[in-house]
Amino acid sequence: MAQENSLTAAQAGLLTSGKTLAEELERINQLDHLSKDDQLHLSGDWVQTLVNHVSDYVYVKDRRHRFVAANHQVAFDLGFHEPTQVIGKTDIELHLPDTGSKFAAAEVAIMASKEASIDYEEKLILANGKRRWLSSSKFPVLNDQNEVVGIVGISRDITERKKSDLLQQGQNKVLQEIANAKPLQDVLETLVLTIESQMDGVVGSVMLVTENGKNLQAAVAPNLPSEYVDLCDGLPVGPKVGSCGTAVYRRESVFVENIHEDELWEDFREAVSRFEMRSCWSVPFFGKDTQVLGTFGLYSNEVRSPTEHEKKLAVEAARLASIAVERERAEKEIRFLASHDVLTGLPNRHDFKAKLAEKIECSRKTGDPVAVLFVDLDNFKFVNDSFGHAIGDRVLTIVAERILSVHDRRHQSIRFGGDEFVLIVEGKDADKPALIDLMARLKNEITKTIRIGDLSFHVTCSIGAACHPLDAENAEQLLKNADKAMFEAKSQGRDGYKVFENTRPGTSVNRLTLLEDMRSGIAKGEFHLKYQPQYDLFTGRIVGAEALARWQHPVLGELMPEQFIPLAEDSGLIVPLGRWVLFEACRQNREWQREGLVPITIGVNVSARQFRDVGLITDVRETLGRTGLAANYLELEVTESLLMQNADQAVRLMDDFRKIGLKLAIDDFGTGFSSLIALKSFPLTRLKIDQSFIRDLETDENDRSIARAIISLGRELGLNVVAEGVETAKQQAFLASCKCETVQGFHFGRPMSAEKLGKLLGMSLTTINARFG
Numbered sequence: 001m002a003q004e005n006s007l008t009a010a011q012a013g014l015l016t017s018g019k020t021l022a023e024e025l026e027r028i029n030q031l032d033h034l035s036k037d038d039q040l041h042l043s044g045d046w047v048q049t050l051v052n053h054v055s056d057y058v059y060v061k062d063r064r065h066r067f068v069a070a071n072h073q074v075a076f077d078l079g080f081h082e083p084t085q086v087i088g089k090t091d092i093e094l095h096l097p098d099t100g101s102k103f104a105a106a107e108v109a110i111m112a113s114k115e116a117s118i119d120y121e122e123k124l125i126l127a128n129g130k131r132r133w134l135s136s137s138k139f140p141v142l143n144d145q146n147e148v149v150g151i152v153g154i155s156r157d158i159t160e161r162k163k164s165d166l167l168q169q170g171q172n173k174v175l176q177e178i179a180n181a182k183p184l185q186d187v188l189e190t191l192v193l194t195i196e197s198q199m200d201g202v203v204g205s206v207m208l209v210t211e212n213g214k215n216l217q218a219a220v221a222p223n224l225p226s227e228y229v230d231l232c233d234g235l236p237v238g239p240k241v242g243s244c245g246t247a248v249y250r251r252e253s254v255f256v257e258n259i260h261e262d263e264l265w266e267d268f269r270e271a272v273s274r275f276e277m278r279s280c281w282s283v284p285f286f287g288k289d290t291q292v293l294g295t296f297g298l299y300s301n302e303v304r305s306p307t308e309h310e311k312k313l314a315v316e317a318a319r320l321a322s323i324a325v326e327r328e329r330a331e332k333e334i335r336f337l338a339s340h341d342v343l344t345g346l347p348n349r350h351d352f353k354a355k356l357a358e359k360i361e362c363s364r365k366t367g368d369p370v371a372v373l374f375v376d377l378d379n380f381k382f383v384n385d386s387f388g389h390a391i392g393d394r395v396l397t398i399v400a401e402r403i404l405s406v407h408d409r410r411h412q413s414i415r416f417g418g419d420e421f422v423l424i425v426e427g428k429d430a431d432k433p434a435l436i437d438l439m440a441r442l443k444n445e446i447t448k449t450i451r452i453g454d455l456s457f458h459v460t461c462s463i464g465a466a467c468h469p470l471d472a473e474n475a476e477q478l479l480k481n482a483d484k485a486m487f488e489a490k491s492q493g494r495d496g497y498k499v500f501e502n503t504r505p506g507t508s509v510n511r512l513t514l515l516e517d518m519r520s521g522i523a524k525g526e527f528h529l530k531y532q533p534q535y536d537l538f539t540g541r542i543v544g545a546e547a548l549a550r551w552q553h554p555v556l557g558e559l560m561p562e563q564f565i566p567l568a569e570d571s572g573l574i575v576p577l578g579r580w581v582l583f584e585a586c587r588q589n590r591e592w593q594r595e596g597l598v599p600i601t602i603g604v605n606v607s608a609r610q611f612r613d614v615g616l617i618t619d620v621r622e623t624l625g626r627t628g629l630a631a632n633y634l635e636l637e638v639t640e641s642l643l644m645q646n647a648d649q650a651v652r653l654m655d656d657f658r659k660i661g662l663k664l665a666i667d668d669f670g671t672g673f674s675s676l677i678a679l680k681s682f683p684l685t686r687l688k689i690d691q692s693f694i695r696d697l698e699t700d701e702n703d704r705s706i707a708r709a710i711i712s713l714g715r716e717l718g719l720n721v722v723a724e725g726v727e728t729a730k731q732q733a734f735l736a737s738c739k740c741e742t743v744q745g746f747h748f749g750r751p752m753s754a755e756k757l758g759k760l761l762g763m764s765l766t767t768i769n770a771r772f773g
C-alpha cells in the first residue's frame with residue numbers, strides 16, 4: 001500500500017525536492033496515518049489538480065461537440081472564470097464562426113474514423129483579433145459497444161514557436177526571392193506579409209524615395225486600404241510629413257503612438273480620420289552609399305508604441321528591404337550598362353536590330369514610314385590624336401547631346417560604335433523631305449563650334465538616311481542602305497548628308513563589301529596609278545607629276561579615290577595600299593629615267609594613318625633601294641591638318657625624310673590651321689595652294705589676295721609653290737603675274753596613264769608647251 005501510495009504521490013507531483021531518499025520514505029510511511037478522506041482526495045483529485053494546472057488546454061467533448069469537461073486554461077482563454085462556464089457549449093458558440101467550424105470539422109473526422117489525431121496544427125482567431133496556433137491531439141472515446149461517444153483532447157498553444165517559424169520561413173523566402181531576382185514588388189510584399197504574420201492588428205507598407213530624393217512612392221502595402229495608399233503616394237519628404245515622410249527626412253526611426261494627436265500628423269489628420277489605423281511606426285532604410293532608399297512602415301489599429309520585439313522586427317524588415325532595393329537597383333544598373341553606352345548614356349547597338357524590326361512591323365500595320373539615319377563623324381581620329389582621348393570622349397558626349405537636342409528626344413538615338421550614331425526616325429519625320437530637313441539640322445548642330453576649356457574647334461560629320469518601305473524591306477537592309485548613303489556622303493568630300501538612292505541596283509556601294517573587295521583587290525592588283533603633270537610656269541617644262549590612285553573594281557568599274565580612300569583610311573587598309581602606291585610611283589619614275597626621259601619628281605600622297613605608321617620610313621627606304629630611284633625624285637605630299645595633328649612628331653619624321661634627301665610638300669595649303677611659326681619649323685620643300693583658292697581667282701578678290709599671299713609666303717620661306725586645280729588661261733595668267741613657279745591642273749593635263757605621261761616627257765618642249773606660248 002505504502003508502495004502504491006508512494007507512486008501515486010510521486011505521480012501527483014508531491015515528491016518534494018531537497019529530501020534524501022530515507023527521509024522521503026519516512027514521509028511517505030507517515031501517509032498511512034492520513035485520514036481516509038485525505039487519502040481519497042489524494043488518490044482521486046490528482047488528475048484534476050494536474051489538469052487544472054497545466055498550461056495546455058485539456059477537454060472532453062460529447063458526440064455533438066459540446067464540452068463535457070475542460071480545464072481552467074480553456075475557460076480563461078475563452079474569457080470565463082470557471083471551467084463550468086464552458087460546459088455544454090460548442091466551439092461554434094465559443095469561437096468566431098470560421099474557427100469554430102474548423103474545430104468541429106476536424107473532430108467529425110476523428111469520430112468518423114475512430115482514429116486519434118496526434119499533434120496536428122490548428123489555427124484560431126480570437127474574438128479580439130489575436131491569432132493563436134495550437135498543436136492538438138484528440139482521441140475518440142468509445143463505449144462498450146465500440147461506439148463513439150465523444151472525444152478527449154489536449155491542445156498546446158504553440159503561437160510563439162509558430163511565429164518564430166513563420167518569421168524564419170518568411171526571411172528565407174525573402175532572401176531566396178532576392179537571390180532569384182524576383183521582381184522587387186513581390187519581394188517587398190513577401191516581406192510585409194512576413195512581418196504582419198508576427199503582429200496582431202498591425203499592417204505594413206514599404207515606401208520608396210524617388211530618384212530626386214524629394215518624394216515618397218508607395219511600393220507595397222498589401223493590407224492597407226488602397227485609398228489610403230493613393231493618399232500617401234507622392235507625398236513629399238519633410239520634417240512634418242506623418243511618420244514615413246519624417247523618418248526619411250530625419251534619417252531615423254519615427255514611432256508615432258497616436259496619429260490623432262501627434263503633431264507630425266497634424267496636416268494629414270483629417271484625411272486619415274476615416275481609416276482605422278491609430279499608430280504608425282516607420283523605420284527608414286539606407287543604401288550602401290548612405291542614401292535613404294525608403295522606409296518600412298507599420299500601422300496598428302491601437303493607440304500604442306511598438307514593443308521592443310516589434311521594433312526589432314521593423315528594423316530587421318527595413319534591413320531586408322534595403323537589400324532587396326539595392327539588388328534591384330544593381331540589376332537595373334547592369335541591364336542599363338548592357339544596353340547603353342556609358343560615355344554618352346545613349347542606348348548602344350545591343351538589341352538594335354530587334355528594336356528596328358519591331359518598328360518596321362509596326363510601320364507595316366500603320367502605314368507610317370520608318371527611317372534610319374547613320375551619322376559618322378569625319379576624321380574623328382584627328383580629334384583623338386590631336387587633343388587626346390579625354391577630349392575625344394568629351395566631343396562624343398557633346399555630339400550625343402547635340403543629336404538629342406535636334407529632335408528633342410523624339411527619336412531613338414543610338415551610339416552605334418566609336419564615332420557612329422544611328423537614329424530611328426518614325427512617323428511624319430521619316431518622310432524623305434522631312435528627313436532631309438532633319439539631316440540638315442543635325443549637321444548644322446553637330447558642326448557648331450565645340451569649346452572645351454581653352455580649346456575651340458569643329459567636327460564635321462557625314463550622314464546617310466534610308467527609309468522603310470521605300471528603300472528597304474527589313475531592318476538589316478534598312479541599316480545597310482542608310483550606311484551606304486552615309487558612305488556616299490563621305491565619298492563626296494565628307495561634311496554632308498545623303499538620302500539613299502537605289503538607282504543602280506546591284507552596283508551600289510556597300511561599305512563592308514567594298515572593304516572586303518579592297519582587301520582582295522590590293523592582292524589581285526586591281527589598283528593602278530594615274531599621273532598628273534606639274535609644269536614650270538616659266539619654262540613650260542614638266543618638272544613633276546602627282547601619282548593618283550585608281551581602282552579598277554571588277555563589278556563597279558573604275559573607282560575614284562574619293563570612293564575608296566576614306567574607307568581605306570578608316571579601316572587601316574590605307575597602309576598596305578599606300579605602300580603599294582609608293583612602290584609603284586617610284587618604280588615608274590625610275591623606269592622613265594631608265595628610258596632616258598627628262599627626270600621629274602614624283603609626288604605621292606600620304607594620309608594621316610600612314611604618317612602615324614612607324615614603318616613608313618622603313619618602307620620609303622626599302623622602296624628607294626628596291627626601285628633604285630634617287631630620293632630627290634620622290635616628294636611626299638602631306639596635308640596641313642595631318643601635320644598639325646602632332647606637330648612635334650611630324651617635324652621629327654620629316655627631318656628624317658629630309659635627311660634621306662626626300663622632298664616634302666604641304667598639300668591643300670590654306671585650308672587647315674597651321675600657324676606660320678609651325679610652318680617655319682617643318683622642313684618643307686614645297687607649298688601646294690589648295691584648288692579652292694584657284695577656282696574663283698577670276699571673280700573673287702579675296703581668293704586672289706590669298707593666292708598672292710601664299711605665293712609670296714612660299715618665296716619668303718624659300719619654298720617652291722605649286723598652284724593646283726588650274727583650269728583656265730586667266731588663272732594661269734594671274735599666277736604668272738604673281739610669279740608662281742609651278743602649276744598643275746586640267747588646263748595643262750588631266751591625270752593620265754604612265755604610258756601617256758611617258759610620251760609627253762619624250763616630246764619636244766615646243767610641242768607640249770603650246771599653252772605656254
Ligand SMILES: Nc1nc2c(ncn2[C@@H]2O[C@H](COP(=O)(O)O[C@H]3[C@@H](O)[C@H](n4cnc5c(=O)[nH]c(N)nc54)O[C@@H]3COP(=O)(O)O)[C@@H](O)[C@H]2O)c(=O)[nH]1
Nearest residue numbers: 548549560561581605606607724725726727744745746751
Ligand atoms: N592617301 C592617298 N590619297 C590619294 C591617293 N590618290 C589620290 N588621293 C587623294 O584623293 C583625292 C582625290 O584625287 P583625284 O580624284 O585623283 O583628284 C586629283 C585630281 O584629279 C584633281 N585635279 C587636278 N587638277 C584639277 C583641276 O584642274 N580641276 C579639278 N576639279 N580637279 C583637279 O585634284 C586631285 C589632286 O588633288 P591633291 O591631292 O590635293 O593634289 C586627292 O585629294 C588625293 O590627295 C593615294 O594614293 N593616297
